[in-house]
Amino acid sequence: MGDQFLVVGGDAAGMSAASKAKRDAPETDVIVFERSNWVSFGACGLPYYVKGEIAKLEDLVVMEPRRFVEERGIDLRRNHEVTAVDPDAREVTVETDDGHYRESYDELLLATGGQARLPDVPGVDLDGIFPIRSLEAGRALRNYVAHHEERPARGIGSTSARELRSHLDEADPEVVAVVGANKIGIELAEAFLARDLEVHLFDSGPRVLRSFGADIAEMVEDHLAEGGVELHLDSPVERFRGSDGTITMVETADDRVAVDAVAVDVGVDPEVELAEDASIELGPTGAVATDEYGRTSAPDVFAAGDCAEKRELLTGDPILWPFALAANRAGRAVGRTVAGQPAAVGGVVRTLVMKAFDLQVARSGIVDHDEARAAGFDPVSALITSITRAHYYPGWSRMVVHATADAESGRFLGANMVAEEGTAHRINSVATAVTAGMTVDEVGALDFGYAPPFGPVWDPVLGVSKVLEAKLE
CATH class of the missing domain: 3.50.50.60 (FAD/NAD(P)-binding domain)
Structure with a gap:
């Protein structure tokens, strides 16, 4: 890699990339420019902060800024806004309270995030x-x-x-x-x-x-x-x-x-003004277009996080997916690539879990038939109502699972689920199955753990797979 790696943006993708590059190539100068004073924070916790369950805004900070500097050796420059990128000169323009200056780069990552629509x-x-x-x-x-x-x-x-x-x-x-x-x-x-x-x-x-x-x-x-x-x-x-x-x-x-x-x-709009002004190519979603390693159309310029397109694994299409895990994973991959060990940023199957009062709601993959047909599949679905624990164990609740498979290949395409408990970990098994391209038969044959406090013998994911299997026969 080069001698100087610049990162624009100090949240999930940016700090993951900076940390990984510095860890794998300690001799490299890694500089992060963040226009605010906040770095490495969990914005997904804001509703719970507004509610009062999280006492202080600072509690949402994942790692204190000083630790990036003292423990990881990163040159972290907060309240420094990058206002221009010049790919030909291989330098950026930086604005501070004291004026502006230019900084050269060997590799550059745009991790400028997104803004609320x-x-x-x-x-x-x-x-x-x-x-x-x-x-x-x-x-x-x-x-x-x-x-x-x-x-x-x-x-x-x-x-x-x-x-x-x-x-x-x-x-x-x-x-x-x-x-x-x-x-x-x-x-x-x-x-x-x-x-x-x-x-x-x-x-x-x-x-x-x-x-x-x-x-x-x-x-x-x-x-x-x-x-x-x-x-x-x-x-x-x-x-x-x-x-x-x-x-x-x-x-x-x-x-x-x-x-x-x-x-x-x-919704969230990707922050792409820097890329646009530098004539870096945007994709059909309006976010920065990248290859499988996060490289943009400009030499030695990468993009990751909410400003960059993601690849949907089932369809192969570029999409917007402004969520933390995808940003962290892409940033870490770019850091490895910059350090000389090329790593693909990976794709997503749009796994999401959320809390709606006393309900846990989760999804992964494709369930909607119109969406499945548009992706070239022949969809078949099953809807079941199961329970979250053994029927004799106190505290169980109803769980509804809606899953879809491809009639031609038998591939498990995705599932949605809702219950008062238990969806947050079950949806991860669905995400695993969809990502791996497993068939309904293969999902139904998985050896899940069982104990009465955590689920019935036939876990709801296994149960919906059995129903799908019967429909596909």
Whole structure:
């Protein structure tokens, strides 16, 4: 590898790449530029911080910045924003509070992440509307809805005007809207209810969690409604209205709901401005296009994390998948490659697990028939209701599993599942089967562990495989 490896972005992909490159090639100068003061944090924990289950924002930090410097020998430069990349000159331009300078590179990683997408409707710039992606956005939202439990500290890094709202001292919300019935949106709805707020959940689609299928989604919808969430489905937001610059109402084609705050979860857009300005190729998803090793169209420039495309293993298509494990894995692979041991960044089968009040909801692979046919499969599905423990062991609950296979090859394509317990570890067996290209027969023959407190003799994954097997005969 070269003498100097530069990393733009100090979260999952960036710090994983920097750490692995420095570990495998200690003689290399590894420099990380992070435009904020935060590095290596778990943004997926923000709903639980807003709820109050996590006491301090700093608890979401995975590793203290000083440890990267003192223990790993990484030159970590926080509050340094890379504003331009010049692939021909092999250098970047860096802005700081003291001015700007240029830094040369032998290899460069763009790990610029993604930003929360906002609805393209009037009024989206009003105070009291929170796109949750950064730690500072999470702090601002918690301050807004929790009577200012934790004031913003000084010296915490770059903070946008949208993130630290100007009317915190006057805010005393009673009604909150969530726009986007997705993972973070549903977890935030629970957080708001725990703070005794009235919660309205809006989504443009006919059901929550669209990628989970109708059977699973309906169970989650019923559970949300029972928990106190007012659902507004098939209700795209058309306008946000406000007074004195602050949100007061969410407006759809059929309804107008007075609110005091809005949290938004309608997707993540990859941060690709640096790449675009440097004429680095973007893929069909709008994220940076890379090869199997994370290389971009520019020589010795890599991209990883939420700014880069992922490959869906079942279809082979490039997709956006802004989740932590994929970012960490891709960053680590780039670090190995830069250190002289080429490693593929790998693909995804879109495994996801989440909490919806007392329910655990999980998915992996392809279950939807239209999606399966578009990928060239002939789908056959099975839907079963099982239990999470032996029937005689106290505390069991019902588990619904919906799985799909390919009729021609017998390949197990994926499953969705929901229960009060047990989905978080079971979905990993599904992910393993889908990634390995296993058939339904092979999945049904797996030697799962069994004990009454953890499951029935015929685990729900084995059970749904048996039903699929019968349908394929």
